[in-house]
Amino acid sequence: MDMDYSLALSFSKLAIDVFFKSTMLLVGVWLTVKLLRRHSASVLSLILAVVVAGLVLLPALSTFAPEWRVPLLHDPAVAPAPGFAQAVTGDETPQYALPGESRPATMAPGPRWPVWVFLGWLAGAVGCLLWVLSGEVGLRWILRKAVPLHGERWQTALKDVCEELNVGSQVQLFQCSRINTAVIRGIFHPRVILPATVRGWSEQRLRLVLLHELAHIRRRDSLVEILACIVLVLYWFNPLVWLTVRQMRVERERACDNAVLNTGAKPSNYATQLMEVAADLGAFRRPLWQTAAISEGSGLKDRLLCILDPKLKRMPMRPWTMGLVCALAAAVLLPLSGFTAWCDRPYSPKVVAETGDQNRIAELMEMLDADCCENRLIAVKALATKADNPKVTAALRKALKDESAQVRQTAEAFFAGKPGG
Numbered sequence: 153m154d155m156d157y158s159l160a161l162s163f164s165k166l167a168i169d170v171f172f173k174s175t176m177l178l179v180g181v182w183l184t185v186k187l188l189r190r191h192s193a194s195v196l197s198l199i200l201a202v203v204v205a206g207l208v209l210l211p212a213l214s215t216f217a218p219e220w221r222v223p224l225l226h227d228p229a230v231a232p233a234p235g236f237a238q239a240v241t242g243d244e245t246p247q248y249a250l251p252g253e254s255r256p257a258t259m260a261p262g263p264r265w266p267v268w269v270f271l272g273w274l275a276g277a278v279g280c281l282l283w284v285l286s287g288e289v290g291l292r293w294i295l296r297k298a299v300p301l302h303g304e305r306w307q308t309a310l311k312d313v314c315e316e317l318n319v320g321s322q323v324q325l326f327q328c329s330r331i332n333t334a335v336i337r338g339i340f341h342p343r344v345i346l347p348a349t350v351r352g353w354s355e356q357r358l359r360l361v362l363l364h365e366l367a368h369i370r371r372r373d374s375l376v377e378i379l380a381c382i383v384l385v386l387y388w389f390n391p392l393v394w395l396t397v398r399q400m401r402v403e404r405e406r407a408c409d410n411a412v413l414n415t416g417a418k419p420s421n422y423a424t425q426l427m428e429v430a431a432d433l434g435a436f437r438r439p440l441w442q443t444a445a446i447s448e449g450s451g452l453k454d455r456l457l458c459i460l461d462p463k464l465k466r467m468p469m470r471p472w473t474m475g476l477v478c479a480l481a482a483a484v485l486l487p488l489s490g491f492t493a494w495c496d497r498p499y500s501p502k503v504v505a506e507t508g509d510q511n512r513i514a515e516l517m518e519m520l521d522a523d524c525c526e527n528r529l530i531a532v533k534a535l536a537t538k539a540d541n542p543k544v545t546a547a548l549r550k551a552l553k554d555e556s557a558q559v560r561q562t563a564e565a566f567f568a569g570k571p572g573g
Contacts, residue, residue: 164266165494167273170211171390173488177203177210178392180484185399193406193458194469195477200400201376202477206485207383207393213489220490273389280388284381295337298328298345309355310344313362316415319370333429334361339378342369360412360425367411373404402451406458410466413459423459426452517547525556532559536566 181203185196301307310325321342329348337343344365350358368374380397387393412422430452458464519531532551535544551563 160270161266163273164269166211166214167269169492169494170214170387172493173210173214173491174207174387174390175392177206177484177488178390178396181396182392190463190465192465192467192469193403193410194467195473197371197400197403197407198469198474198477200396200403201379202481203396204376204379204383204400206481207387208379210485210489211386213485214492217486217490219492220487276388277385280385284385291335294330295328295335295345297330298326298343301325301327301346301350306350309358309362313359313366317363317366317370317411319366321369323366323369334365336365336368336374339372339374342374344369356421357425357428360417360422361429363412363415363417364408367408368404370411371404371407376400376404402454405451405455409455409459411468413466414468419459419462423456426456426459513544517543520547520551520554525554525559528554528556528559529562532562532566536562 181199184199188196188199306325310323313319314323321340324341324343326343326345327348327350328345331345331347332349333347335345337345344362346361353361380400383393384397409422409426413419513535516531516534519527520535522528522531528551532548535548548563548566551559552567554560554563
């Protein structure tokens with residue numbers, strides 16, 4: 153295997169592993185969300201946001217976490233290690249030779265599908281990244297004409313809402329003639345950008361819009377959205393990831409709506425204001441980059457139903473909830489990251505060539521428990537040359553019950569030719 157192929161192979165195995173892990177994780181998350189569907193939207197959005205952050209970390213955790221194997225897939229890396237040659241003989245089982253030996257040898261090429269998996273993922277990731285960046289560039293172009301709102305009316309309303317929601321960040325207020333809805337920008341120095349029609353808004357409408365937007369800022373939704381975009385680029389091939397990100401956005405809008413209602417706003421008044429804002433949108437479409445707008449047209453009907461539903465729980469998230477959710481997510485994610493569906497890598501044939509001491513014999517006996525049947529077969533053939541060792545004999549008796557017919561036949565041949573066997 154050359155270096156490029158080895159890189160593609162390692163990446164493809166990691167990608168397939170991560171696909172299985174992310175799918176198992178998201179199936180469990182969806183079942184949890186369904187069970188808690190009547191719970192507060194702030195808790196549901198937190199669960200989904202923590203899962204999104206966990207998906208960002210999953211590839212790195214899968215690379216460095218201790219492995220526990222459930223051998224479901226054949227490892228294409230099960231082949232002679234680089235630097236060794238595979239002698240082609242009449243036996244169905246490949247025999248291994250060290251460099252310099254006189255036996256004729258050839259290296260069987262590895263399967264090419266890992267290269268196509270790598271190239272396919274790369275093409276999709278680049279396309280998804282360009283899609284996200286195009287939205288960001290478009291939004292920057294739209295907002296470059298934004299100007300500050302310094303009037304006393306605006307600054308007083310902003311200050312009152314910041315104090316009401318306990319938003320500690322220094323929030324700035326802007327207006328832009330190129331948008332028809334309120335958006336937020338920035339993580340450390342957030343800005344609320346309002347449309348030019350803000351000058352005709354009533355005090356009630358201005359307050360409700362600011363309450364919703366500052367609720368996004370207090371929740372750090374801009375940061376979570378960056379993580380969501382990274383997840384979509386990395387996992388573009390997994391439809392459950394797209395559904396999870398979409399549901400997270402829906403739940404966070406509901407959580408911000410609940411934050412507005414928890415300040416004392418009447419549901420009927422807030423629903424009316426929300427419909428007026430949606431009507432003002434006209435043909436405006438939200439940019440590809442999530443702008444945390446007060447109105448999201450595709451989910452407006454569901455949001456209005458949730459706002460007017462008196463049975464829904466709307467309590468804010470308690471301080472210990474985030475710690476509990478993060479701890480539970482870590483308890484699931486860390487063991488899951490060590491899971492791999494591939495059988496183990498082959499032992500180096502050098503082990504077979506150097507079986508003169510007890511350490512090598514112990515290593516060969518350990519190979520009898522390997523997931524890969526080729527490893528077990530190599531070990532049985534090597535151990536058969538140490539017939540005078542009682543431990544070896546006991547190990548070979550164990551090989552008589554191996555699930556592989558070749559391993560069993562090799563062990564049976566050893567005892568058939570051994571006196572008293």
